[in-house]
Amino acid sequence: MASHVTFDLSGQTAFITGATSGFGARFAEVLSDAGAKVVITGRRVERLQTLKAKIENKGGQAIALPIDVTNVAAIRACVDAAEREAGPIGILVNNAGLNVQASATALSEADYDTIMDTNVKGAFFVAQTVGSRMVQHKIQGRIVNIASIGAMKALPGLVAYSMSKAAIAMMTKGLAREWAKNHIAVNAMCPGFIETELNSDWFATEGGKKQVASFPRRRLGREEDLDATLLLLCSRHAGFITGSLFTLDDGQLLG
16 A cells, blocks of 8 residues: 655644744644744744744745743634634644753752743643643644653753753653543654754853764754654654653763
8 A cells, every 4th residue: 555644734834832933943844844834932932033024035824923831821812813814733742941051959949940930830721722732722732842861861951941851851751641532643753952042152161162073973963853753743754652751862862
């Protein structure tokens, strides 16, 4: 029997958090290129508008909406606006996140709260809000949470960040179990060290080069290395995949 594996997302609406830079911006373009209408969200409105123009110049459809994921009322208002402008959401890429590099003894309470409010509280309430709408609309949706190899490995200077990503990993499994009866697939991508605009300066330093040299393949990943897994987990082919953590790290956990 011939196999017809395609990642055509035409007719789907995808909601992406943290779309102002890095992974989020890349994910928005990838899903748009696959045919999805994308709702791009984040705090930096001017960056959203730039990304919106880039997507539309390639023939895609993009709706740019500001969001502060640390504010639950703002999350719900943003999802309301997204549904009014783009229709019911069938795909969520729960990507917004940040880190503060500091030793465990030096991390301030304010920085700890910033990490947890964004990476854990924000991710949960975005998933809760969008997932509830999927249940309400009887959509067999796709939720992709963005975790990290920090969920499984203690990263130097990133104790609180790693804690937050471990929480995302367990959240993924819990939501997958709860929404299994609704045929909503909930999975997580756990990237290793991938060069983005947020970390490129560090990896150009001697310390950064030494870190890369410690990796099994002595190289950084690229944002495009996540494309195929993202498309799989957002597509109809993820119907039999839920509660899974996909490690995308070029073997860095092996080191």
